[in-house]
Every structure is written in structure tokens, then in C-alpha cells.
Amino acid sequence: MTDFLDINTTPPEALRSIIDNALAMKSARKGQPKGTPDAEQPLANHMVALIFEKPSTRTRVSFDVGVRQLGGQTLVLSGADMQLGHGETIADTARVLSRYVDLIMIRTFEEQTLVEMAEHATVPVINGLTNRSHPCQIMADIMTFEEHSGPIKGRKVVWSGDGNNVFNSFAHAAGQFGFDLTFTGPPTLDPEPGSLDEARSRGVNVTIERDPAKAVEGADLVVTDTWVSMHDPASARERRHNQLRAYQVNEALMARAKPDALFMHCLPAHRDDEVTSAVMDGPNSVIFDEAENRLHAQKAIMRWCLGV
Numbered sequence: 001m002t003d004f005l006d007i008n009t010t011p012p013e014a015l016r017s018i019i020d021n022a023l024a025m026k027s028a029r030k031g032q033p034k035g036t037p038d039a040e041q042p043l044a045n046h047m048v049a050l051i052f053e054k055p056s057t058r059t060r061v062s063f064d065v066g067v068r069q070l071g072g073q074t075l076v077l078s079g080a081d082m083q084l085g086h087g088e089t090i091a092d093t094a095r096v097l098s099r100y101v102d103l104i105m106i107r108t109f110e111e112q113t114l115v116e117m118a119e120h121a122t123v124p125v126i127n128g129l130t131n132r133s134h135p136c137q138i139m140a141d142i143m144t145f146e147e148h149s150g151p152i153k154g155r156k157v158v159w160s161g162d163g164n165n166v167f168n169s170f171a172h173a174a175g176q177f178g179f180d181l182t183f184t185g186p187p188t189l190d191p192e193p194g195s196l197d198e199a200r201s202r203g204v205n206v207t208i209e210r211d212p213a214k215a216v217e218g219a220d221l222v223v224t225d226t227w228v229s230m231h232d233p234a235s236a237r238e239r240r241h242n243q244l245r246a247y248q249v250n251e252a253l254m255a256r257a258k259p260d261a262l263f264m265h266c267l268p269a270h271r272d273d274e275v276t277s278a279v280m281d282g283p284n285s286v287i288f289d290e291a292e293n294r295l296h297a298q299k300a301i302m303r304w305c306l307g308v
């Protein structure tokens with residue numbers, strides 16, 4: 001039994017087996033109603049806790065549906081409604097939950113909450129997003145890229161906008177899957193240097209290019225995300241919009257990438273802020289495949305964590 005806390009701390013061969021298993025499970029249930037149980041039921045008799053200290057649509061629904069398709073049961077818990085939100089320690093919460101459930105997925109604010117939960121739980125813990133990373137999302141993104149465009153190894157991925165937690169997981173993935181990564185955004189919103197250095201130490205090209213038009217040249221994939229993340233103060237909205245406006249992904253920017261470059265966004269998107277509707281709904285966009293693949297990738301992650 002193993003935790004899935006981050007892409008950079010999961011062995012590359014495990015990451016590859018998760019992607020391959022996700023693709024196989026997706027293919028096996030093609031065309032079936034969403035509630036159809038999978039032919040294999042590896043989570044039968046398993047109870048999974050899904051804890052949310054932040055809002056969620058995709059993570060909540062895809063984990064819940066995924067557990068059910070694999071034959072398990074879920075408890076969806078809001079941090080505010082638990083004693084965790086009223087002074088009980090993370091360590092005690094982890095020990096107690098481990099007596100009731102077989103697997104814990106948590107979406108939280110601070111990385112330290114996730115780390116403490118994993119340290120004290122006696123069942124596997126999955127990172128459903130922290131202020132620092134979003135590994136389940138990027139596993140779905142790698143799966144989506146490879147479905148459409150073949151192996152991601154050696155390809156060029158460009159991130160335009162805020163160097164946030166989702167970007168961080170892309171940097172982790174660059175080192176593990178072997179793709180080149182370019183960040184384009186204002187210096188005030190640069191990603192944390194540690195993730196970039198770690199990816200570079202694994203032999204991939206990771207660059208920062210302030211000019212978005214130059215950055216996307218030769219890109220196989222262009223990615224952006226909301227300009228104000230869930231952990232950013234609402235008061236930062238106007239300042240961030242002013243800083244990031246030049247990094248909007250629009251048709252003119254996409255035209256500078258390879259003609260068959262994909263566009264991705266983890267969603268929710270703010271249409272016509274970080275990306276125009278023309279790009280979101282255009283021929284290069286795979287945003288809804290990305291959203292669907294959260295389901296398949298996370299099913300594979302849960303199976304890997306439990307060894308089932």
C-alpha cells in the first residue's frame with residue numbers, strides 16, 4: 001500500500017503503469033452507461049474517504065464515480081464539517097479515519113496538512129490538490145496528451161500565465177516523463193525554483209521566456225490556468241489580471257504553436273480572461289477529454305495505492 005502525494009516522489013515506472021492502466025480501463029468501458037460497474041471490482045468491500053477543504057466539481061465527482069465503478073463505497077466529507085476544522089489535529093484525524101476507511105483522498109490548503117495526514121494514516125493517502133501541487137490533474141493531462149498526440153517524451157509543453165500549483169505538477173511531470181517545459185508569465189508570478197531545478201536535474205529542458213509569442217514557438221501543447229487560484233486572496237484579482245493580461249491564450253498565440261498543438265486547461269476556466277472561448281471551443285482544445293480522464297487516471301491511481 002502506497003501514498004500518491006506527488007508526481008516527483010512517485011517512481012517513473014509506477015507513473016507509466018498508472019497511465020497504461022488508466023487507458024486500458026477507459027477502453028474497456030467505452031460506450032457503457034456511466035454507472036456500469038467495471039468488469040473487475042478491485043475496490044469491492046473498500047471504503048474511501050474524500051475530504052474537501054476547498055471547493056471542487058471534477059475531483060469530487062470523478063473520485064466518487066471512479067470508486068463506485070471499481071466496486072467500492074465513498075464518504076464525501078467537507079473539512080469545515082469535520083472536527084479537523086474545529087481544532088482536532090491532523091494526526092488524530094488520520095489515525096481515526098484509518099480505523100474506518102481503506103483509502104483517504106484529501107484536497108487541502110497547506111502541503112504540510114497532506115504530509116501529516118500521510119505520516120499518521122495507516123491507509124494510503126492521495127493528494128487531491130494542495131496550494132503547492134495537483135498531481136492527479138497532471139496524470140490525467142499526460143494521459144490525454146498521449147491519447148491524442150502519442151508519447152510525451154521529448155515533446156515541448158508551454159505554460160502561459162501564473163506559476164501556480166498546477167504548473168508545479170507539470171514541472172514534476174517534465175522530469176519524470178522526459179518532456180521539455182517552458183514557462184511564460186510575469187516575473188512576479190514565477191513558479192517556485194525548486195521544481196524547475198529538480199526537473200532540470202533529471203535532464204529535461206526547463207526554460208522561462210517572458211515573451212509568450214516566442215515561448216509557444218514549436219509547442220506540442222499549450223496550457224494555462226485561472227489567474228486567481230483558490231488560495232489567492234480576492235483582493236489580488238485586479239493586480240493579477242493586469243499582470244497576466246499579456247499571457248492570455250488566444251487564437252493569435254495558438255497560431256504560433258505547431259498546427260496540431262493541443263490546448264489544455266484543468267478547469268474551471270474564466271472564459272475570455274486566461275483563455276478565449278474561441279480557443280477553448282476550438283479544434284485544438286482537449287479540455288473535456290482532460291476532465292473525463294480525471295476519472296480513469298484516478299481509478300488507476302487508487303488501484304496502484306492499494307495494490308489491487
Ligand code: CP
Nearest residue numbers: 056057058059266267
Ligand atoms: N481541475 C480541478 O481540480 O477541478 P475541481 O476544482 O472542480 O475539482
